[in-house]
Amino acid sequence: MDDFFKTKVGFTVGLLAAIFAIKPLIDANQDFGFIIANIEITVEQAYLFSTALLGLAVYFISLQFASSKHVSILDKLSNFCYSAALIVPILFLVLWAVSKLIPVISKYSHAIPEYVIGAIMGGASSILSSVIYNVLSKGIRDKFQSAQRAEEQKQEVETLKRAKELYDSGMYDLSVLDASKVIESTIRRMLADRGVDSAKVNMHKLIEQSKEAKLLPEKYAQLLHEIRVKRNQSVHLEDAVTENDAKRVLSLSQELLLKLDLREGTTGTSAFTWLSKNQSNVLSIFKSRDIKKSYKPLAQLKQAWLDRDGAVWIELGVFFESALTYVPEAIVTYFTEDAEYFESWLQQAEAQLFTDFLGNVQGLEESKELMLQSMRNVKSSDSKENKVIDEIIDMLVNARIHTVQ
Numbered sequence: 001m002d003d004f005f006k007t008k009v010g011f012t013v014g015l016l017a018a019i020f021a022i023k024p025l026i027d028a029n030q031d032f033g034f035i036i037a038n039i040e041i042t043v044e045q046a047y048l049f050s051t052a053l054l055g056l057a058v059y060f061i062s063l064q065f066a067s068s069k070h071v072s073i074l075d076k077l078s079n080f081c082y083s084a085a086l087i088v089p090i091l092f093l094v095l096w097a098v099s100k101l102i103p104v105i106s107k108y109s110h111a112i113p114e115y116v117i118g119a120i121m122g123g124a125s126s127i128l129s130s131v132i133y134n135v136l137s138k139g140i141r142d143k144f145q146s147a148q149r150a151e152e153q154k155q156e157v158e159t160l161k162r163a164k165e166l167y168d169s170g171m172y173d174l175s176v177l178d179a180s181k182v183i184e185s186t187i188r189r190m191l192a193d194r195g196v197d198s199a200k201v202n203m204h205k206l207i208e209q210s211k212e213a214k215l216l217p218e219k220y221a222q223l224l225h226e227i228r229v230k231r232n233q234s235v236h237l238e239d240a241v242t243e244n245d246a247k248r249v250l251s252l253s254q255e256l257l258l259k260l261d262l263r264e265g266t267t268g269t270s271a272f273t274w275l276s277k278n279q280s281n282v283l284s285i286f287k288s289r290d291i292k293k294s295y296k297p298l299a300q301l302k303q304a305w306l307d308r309d310g311a312v313w314i315e316l317g318v319f320f321e322s323a324l325t326y327v328p329e330a331i332v333t334y335f336t337e338d339a340e341y342f343e344s345w346l347q348q349a350e351a352q353l354f355t356d357f358l359g360n361v362q363g364l365e366e367s368k369e370l371m372l373q374s375m376r377n378v379k380s381s382d383s384k385e386n387k388v389i390d391e392i393i394d395m396l397v398n399a400r401i402h403t404v405q
Contacts, residue, residue: 009061012082016054019047034099046092053085156182163250172246173234179253180231183224203228223252271303275319286322294327298334302341317352320345324371324392328378335388342388349392350399364401372396 026047033042060078064071163178184203187210191198196213198206207224230249234241241249275282275297282297301319308316323331335342345352353371354364375393380386 009058012054012057012061012078015085016051016058019051019054023047034096036095036099036102041092041095043092046088050085050088053081053088057081057085156185160253163253167246167250170243172241172243175246176227176230176234176241176249179250180227183227183253187224203231227252271300271307272316274300275304275316279318282319283322286319286326289326291327291330294323294330298323298327298330302334302338305345306341320349321353321367321371325367325374328371328374328389329380332378332380332385332388332392335392336382336385342391346391346395349395351402354399354401355403361401361403368396368399368401 166175
């Protein structure tokens with residue numbers, strides 16, 4: 001059960017509780033309503049309809065919870081009932097307002113029959129209700145997909161971690177199988193985002209689809225083929241996968257997954273998009289050491305970090321490195337103001353700043369020294385800022401450079 005599922009259950013049950021709480025008020029005004037198109041609609045009917053929809057939403061959610069595997073139709077049904085229940089009170093008020101406006105408009109439009117005015121306003125009300133429903137259902141659907149994506153990525157990280165453990169235990173064939181599963185599921189998810197149906201195709205066809213969709217350049221398509229070959233060997237041939245083979249596939253999987261997540265992350269939040277579009281300007285501002293001008297980019301950097309998805313956190317490394325080197329006082333201020341932001345960054349800072357993907361170990365060593373020098377020159381009379389400074393310096397001193405083979 002993911003966080004979104006729990007939240008949806010909580011909100012649905014909460015709405016049911018609120019509906020039951022206002023039951024005495026509904027009973028006291030049960031005849032309140034209106035007549036439109038010769039149909040009488042009362043507040044009691046709207047109340048019962050909303051209650052029934054929320055009850056159905058809870059029922060479908062319960063079926064999903066009791067199911068041994070995820071059933072997508074149950075999600076769609078529960079989301080529909082939930083969205084429809086939310087729109088019933090709005091629709092009731094809109095139609096009530098229309099019923100009151102029709103006689104008023106008829107007084108000033110004698111040439112237009114009342115039933116025509118009613119039809120026009122009824123149609124307008126239907127369109128408005130449809131728009132509101134689509135907005136609500138889209139919001140729920142987007143949140144569901146976001147939660148589903150986060151859960152999938154979490155599972156992929158766990159699978160890749162298990163592949164490393166299998167490799168360390170000498171089970172090289174199983175390590176290759178798990179590593180390839182991560183790559184395959186990531187590619188299928190990203191192709192689905194681009195409207196490409198890859199649910200039932202084999203790995204070879206999957207690679208071709210990724211090339212056609214321009215998901216990966218030729219270089220990485222070749223890496224995928226290498227992983228596919230090693231995976232097939234591990235299934236069909238005993239002891240076909242050596243330690244070097246497994247190490248190579250594991251390394252390729254990690255590298256390829258990083259590239260895929262980086263490409264996926266470029267469609268992320270607005271803060272990250274803003275930083276990407278203005279990267280050269282942002283780095284120039286940091287290098288100018290203009291504290292005042294650096295506040296906006298640092299605010300965007302903070303938001304991009306908090307909204308990070310996939311491997312976006314690695315792409316943000318260039319901004320953190322530049323800020324720590326040229327405007328350390330400013331970024332320390334941001335870290336001090338939000339302890340959660342600082343702690344989450346500090347936990348991944350070493351991997352973010354000191355992972356060598358390009359064979360540039362010497363360059364990373366030089367960057368490390370520059371950041372250390374800048375941080376040691378920061379002076380503050382605030383005890384909280386000094387604590388942040390000390391923790392950053394401690395991280396930099398003890399950080400090791402990790403090379404991706």
